Amino acid sequence: MYLIPSLIMFGCGVFGFITRKNMIAILISLELMLNSVDINFVVFNRFLYPDQLNGMFFALFAIAIAAAETAVAIAIIINVYRVAKKVDISEITKLKF
């Protein structure tokens, strides 16, 4: 039961990634996905293996990594913005086929 929000959150993330055009919005969707997975870890840890802490630690590290990822991603987005003057994902499709 505790996993339902996480699942929905993940689904929202996927949905957002696929549908949104704004790169920042896409990054937000990705954050949702990462966050939902963290919930998974924690819930599994708490409910199934309450005598350990490794799920929690994993979530901890995952949060840190997610933060790093976001930082790099935002840097790239800004970079793209500088070149393309837009943050629209449909703009960066020059490399294809």
Next chain:
Amino acid sequence: MSFDFSILVLAIPFFMFLFLGLVGVKMGKKITGVVGTIAMGVTLFICYSIAFTYFFGTDQGQISAEGVRQSVLAYDWNWLTFTDKLVVKLGILLDPISAMMLIVISTISFLVHLFSLGYMSDEYGKPEKGFQRYYSFLALFTFSMLGLVVATNIFQMFIFFEMVGVSSYLLIGFYYTSPAAIHASKKAFIVTRLADLFFLVGIMILSYYTDTFDFNALMASPESALSSAHGQTFMGCSVMAWALTFIFIGGAGKSAMYPLHIWLPDAMEGPTPVSALIHAATMVVAGVFLVARLFPLYVLEQGSMNIVLVVGAFTALYAAAIACVQSDIKRALAFSTISQIAYMMTALAVSSAPGVGEEGGLGYMASMFHLFTHAMFKALLFLCAGAIIHAVHSNENSHMHGLHKFMPITSIAFLIGCLAIAGIPPFAGFFSKDEILVACYEKSPLWGVWMAIVAGMTAFYMFRIYYLIFHWKKHEVKEGHHAPHDMQWTMTLPLIILAVISCVAGFIPFGKYVTADGQALHTHTNWPVAISSVCIALVGIGLATKMYFKENDLPSKLKSKFNGLWTAAYNRFYMDELYQFITHKVIFQKVCKPIAWFDRHVIDGTMNLLADMTTSASFAIRKMQSGSIQSYVLYYFLGAIMLAAVTMVIVLI
């Protein structure tokens, strides 16, 4: 006297072939011809001494206590091992027929060599282009033919069959710039090749069951050879009958039996001496020789023998009929040859086994006898024709007429030849033909009458040719041309020699030397047959004299009266057209071309299609790489989901 030197018979011509072919080009033309002729003379001498030693030598024990003439195995080398038992050997086997053939071949070959010295030169005695090549090929042919007759086993015979075919091809195509010659040589080769195919199959069947190629082993007990197939049959006939029939077809190809005869008339495109040598005297009798070689087997397998008989008899009549109307003298002679060879074939076919009845083996003897005499007088006729053609530069008898005054020697020689072939005593043809007719009557009166009619036709058409060449009307010398005249001695000498032989050969006691079982066969003249055959011949000659001696309109009247028959015969009953249709229209157009098309479009097309499919698949999936991250991720995610879902479905359900 030993037969060790017999190898020279093969070695000299072969060496001459290489020598003249490789070195001769650098030598003078005349010298080449002379060297070739002298070498042939040496071969001739050796052949004669072999034959003499074989027939008359007594110290070798060739004649056993029972009076049977043994065959001598002078050489036998392993040449090619098929299996432990089936080994192809090359060697020299001397027995009556091979010794006889040695004489025939070497004689004619020598004379042709001699004759060609003149024939192959222009009017001023300057040798033609390719003179060396010509002599080289002649030597090759002589080698092959000699190798054929001395073959110790059936495979060696096949080998030399092929060799003979090739040298014949080369000689027919000697004038290689002429399309007709190319065509004729090709035709000759392919038709005989087709026959050889059957020969080969026959050999394979025969050797499979008998486990040997060797003539001596086969002949030692023909009954056991035939029974080695253990009564196996194929399509109702015993396999041995099949084998022998196939082998006969091989022989029929070389011997121009109907329906494989079509190459021979065309082969007349070659130089005339070549026709004399190959297409009159030697190569064309290879088939007869083959059947004679295997005679002990054939005689036990009457089914095959009957086929030989029917084919032979039919061909004799058929060819004779065509010969009656040909205007090209060489073609006429060619059909005459076909007819005569069919005569020999028939003689073999009607022969009973030696020792059966009073005349057992008579047909065999007669056939060989006729082979011998025919070779002589037919070579004579061809060489005469050669002399004539050389003089008037044409093959058509319409360009000749009335040459008797210009070329007396040739005329007389030709007349002797005609008399010999017509079977007028005392010329050679009479004796041999008479024996054949006797043998045919022995078999059945039907065949006797049949062959007698053919004999009459022979007399008719030969004299028709003779009259049309030498009489009919006065010869018109075209402007700018020399009047025809008799040739220099190298050309007339062979004519004279052959004419003499044609006169006297009939008196050779052939039955004493050449018989089916090696025992002397005592013949006696069958007077009714002899007289009747002479009468029929005389009727034929008379008819010809009536029609063709002086210029008159009887022939054209008859021609218009029997126009259909005449035209059909003139066109050789359309056999060539039939072949043409089958080869070009059916095989070439309906088999080869579709196969080639199929190959390029279907087989190759499939391969190209595979390549094209790859490329188009490559283009079809191009859209996958659309450049948009979102679609990439969609693929990614769906891929992962599918991976999970499908595996779940497969594993858990």
Next chain:
Amino acid sequence: MDSVGNLIIYAIAAIAIIAFSILAVTTKKILRSATYLLFTLLATAVIYFQMDYEFLGAVQIAVYAGGIVVLFVFAIMLTHKPGKDAEPLSSHKKWLGVGAAFAGAAVCAGALFSYGKFCCAKLLPGSGFDIKEIGSALLDTDKFGYLLPFEAISILLLACIIGGVVIARRR
């Protein structure tokens, strides 16, 4: 622990997560989207707290809500002129997205709920981890020690810093 109160708090948090997640990915205004994200993250932190993982909840708030969302806001400010809406979504894409999301959720849900262990699991009383324990575990090398990941992630962060510098430099 397993009290009605807890349940209610959980329900509120769960509903908040679900609602704000959906809003975050559907709203047209990008700044609102970031705001909804913030709420989602906070609601998640609530759940962590409820499960006695106070430290994790604090990190969640500090790093995620405090750090990342601020970063987002900055990025949005840098790249967007205020008041501009995002373009409407093409319905084609939307259905694709919905389909994919549902398919994914369905497969995961199917997988999770077919594994019976979770359905009957009860929230057991927490054994009460304190910060000190967590701290020592982070620097421990033994079992349940996280020294190596700790060091490794520091290198990762260093790498990201260098990377960020590289990317952000104008030249």
Next chain:
Amino acid sequence: MEIFSNILIYFVIVPLLTLAGLALCRNKGIGAIRTVAVMGASALMILAITLVVMFLKERGAGNNAEMILTASWTWYAPLNVKLALGVDGVSVVMILLSAFIVFAGVFASWKMDPLPKQFFLWFFLLSTGVFGFFISIDLFTMFMFYEVALIPMYLLIGVWGSGNKNYSAMKLTLMLMGGSAFLMLGILGIYFHSSADGNLTMNVLEIAQNNAIPENWQLFLFPMTFVGFGVLGAMFPFHTWSPDGHASAPTAVSMLHAGVLMKLGGYGCFRVAIYLMPFAASQLSWIFLTLTGISIVYGAFSACVQTDLKYINAYSSVSHCGMVLFAILMFNQTAMTGAVLQMLSHGLMTALFFALIGMIYGRTHTRDIRDMGGLMQIMPFLGVGYVIAGLASLGLPGLSGFVAEMTIFVGSYENADVFRRVLTILGTSSIVITAVYILRVVGKLLFGAVQNEHHKQLTDANWFERLSTTTLMVSVAIIGCFPNFFVDIIRDSFVPVVNALSDFFPVVIR
């Protein structure tokens, strides 16, 4: 080192040294390049003749081992891959053949232009592959050398070829490599079933000794290997690379390809497919017999209507090589011996053909027989050479073709079952069709009137062309005249395979 005491290894070392020597030559130094190439080719020839002598001596001394001069050094221990060398009669004559053709090929490409150095480099790389293949008895090295021999073809045709060379080169390479893809699977399959007790081996002799490949696996692996090699052996319907490839290839490459490379196919079919998997061979032979039977007749018929000289010979090769595979599938000593003779014969004669065609093409700049005629008057040497090649091809006794075909036919007929006999007789018919197309070409090309006035100025062969073709002509004649010399070398090599087959197939050994 011990490895250098075996003569066989020199068949790889010499070409490699030649490669090195060529690499040291300057690009423009045509004299040096030729010298090195001729030295390499001559050395190979001498080696090959020495090998034959050694072989005869060994056999004469009563060494009846299946393979002689065997030696092996471990190469890849984990897979038990060894550099295993050894020859039996078949490989000896194949090596001899290859040496002759390489020799003739060097002279045939005397005036190669452009990039002579690169040409000879690839040429000798190809030779390395060929010799390596024949001396190996380890599946891995065999396969490796096999591919080494294939790939230079691409560049040799692509760079130095003519006509539609890009397409042909690609097609040839891809099809042959397609075959080798199947082959690789087959070889690996054989390897993994090579032993019942887990001592897997790649050595052909050991695999045959173990005889451990399960029957159902044989049924799977046999087609793989047979088709794999069969593609190179131009088996119907995988032969279409041959016409295009040959048509585009430069002279020496056509020679080497038809002369030697295609033999790799036949040799491999025998050595790997049939020898190692007798059960499947006997079970499935009917399929491949039918295909090869079709090849024989089909190739011959196709050749009848072609107008490009090289196409004619390519199709003729399809027919002749079909006969090789056909004979191998007849499973008796005689037919298999015939197959090897046919490989020899076809190798030399086709090489001769292609050499002559190349020389004619080099003069007339056309290969269409409709545009040529009467060449015999203009270039008698080449004309005579062509006639000799043609006669060898249509089976004139005294030249090699006859010997080979007769051995095949007689051997094939030794089989008692009707199916094989019917096919044999069908196959025999090819001798007539062959005659048809050969005579057609000879008639149109050499005889008749000169079709093109420009051709009258053309010259006959130069000394190196004469040397190249004469070598081949003499070899053709030697095989044709003294076949038993070769038969004696070859024949006993088939005893093991026939024995292995006789467990499954009513082989008539007589």
Next chain:
Amino acid sequence: MDYSQFLIMPQEIGLLVVFLLVFLYDTFMPDRCQKALPTFTTALFGLYTVFSFFPVHSGMAFAGMFESSDATWAMKAILNVGMLLVLLQSIKWANSEFVAVRRGEFYELLLLTLFGMFLMVSARNMLLFYIGLETASLPLAALAAFEKNHYESHEAAAKYMFTAIFSSAILLLGMSFVYGLAGSFDYNVLASALGDKHSALLIAAVAFVVAGVGFKLSLVPFHLWTADVYQGAPTAVTSYLSVISKGSAAFAFLVILVQVFGTVYADVWKWMLYAIIILTITIGNLFAVRQRNLKRFLAFSSISQAGYIMLGIIAANTLGMTSMMYYILVYIFSNLGAFAVIAAIERQTDKVTIDDYNGLFKTNPWLAFTMMIAMFSLAGIPPFAGFFSKFFVFAGALKTADTAVYILVLIALINTIISLYYYLLVVKAMFIRQDECSIPTLKSHWSEKTGMILCAMGIILIGLVSCIYTFLNGVAENSSSLFNLI
């Protein structure tokens, strides 16, 4: 609290030392010395590579989180060799006009990503693996964006980054499922805890882990970023991405699959890989057929090569593992050989399409030669190393004695024909096309030359010298306990 445990990882520490020295050099050396930075780094790394060849102690550290064994040691050594080649090839590029200001960061990032890969290779814990994976992939986005003056570079970086984060989310999802099933992250514990029960959750977990790692390996259908990124990124980065990153991921993938999911090999992931391999090889090939841009072309070729590498994994035996490592080694040399040529030409002429290479042999024979043997090696033509590696990979796969795998190998083999086709297209352009070459005769920098010579020698020698394979086999045999669960 036993810090001496760090001593079990000398290769990682050595790498960090190199990194530190480069960092210090970059930060504190005066500007005039900065030009020597690439050479300095390369030399230093060369020394380190030699050092990394010294055997290490086998053993586990950090409570089983980190494993050092002969296999990991060998794998890292292989990666080091590849890294050295990449560094060599990039010296000239790193000093070029637009890159020079950031060259220090370039090397630092490369070294740090390599460190991440080492962690992946040695990790025996999901957490460590994940951190390693991220360390190996996040900085690469920065590297991809390195050529600021090229728009493509930015696009490549963005595509890489988004896909990377998405894939890491998927991977995490898979890991969370694993955790839910077994309650641990240690491979050893997981293996026993998972058991051989196939629950839907386990299958989903495997699928997501495969998808997550498949991103790094660019397996189809997780490969779509590959071509765009390879094309857009600087060539030095592309070559790094295509070999080093892929090689390390493959090894880590093998370890995870056989050690963690070993119990469900036959039923679950074998078939997943089966499908993925077929797709990867085929689709990679089909895309490569039509490419005109060489970098993009090599991207697709590397996708299909990844499929062949997977054959070593699906084998799940020591032979397969050996072959896979060997394949990676050979692949490093072959691909880097090709990239060296491309980079050298691109640097001087900015030409990267196949048509530009027409007639290259005439103007630049050695470049053409190197490219040709690289292509032949990639296509698997003897006597070049690619042939051996392909053969051994197939051998490894077939050792499973499974009929299905035979069919798989057959499909792979048929695909080699397609691949041969497109590799030959390059050869054709260079050797056969007779057009006027648009590339003038070039003079390569010594570093590029050295790189190419090393690659060419590697391509020729690695196959012929059997001791390398034999040695790797010995290494894999020592790790045969990995396959206990299969």
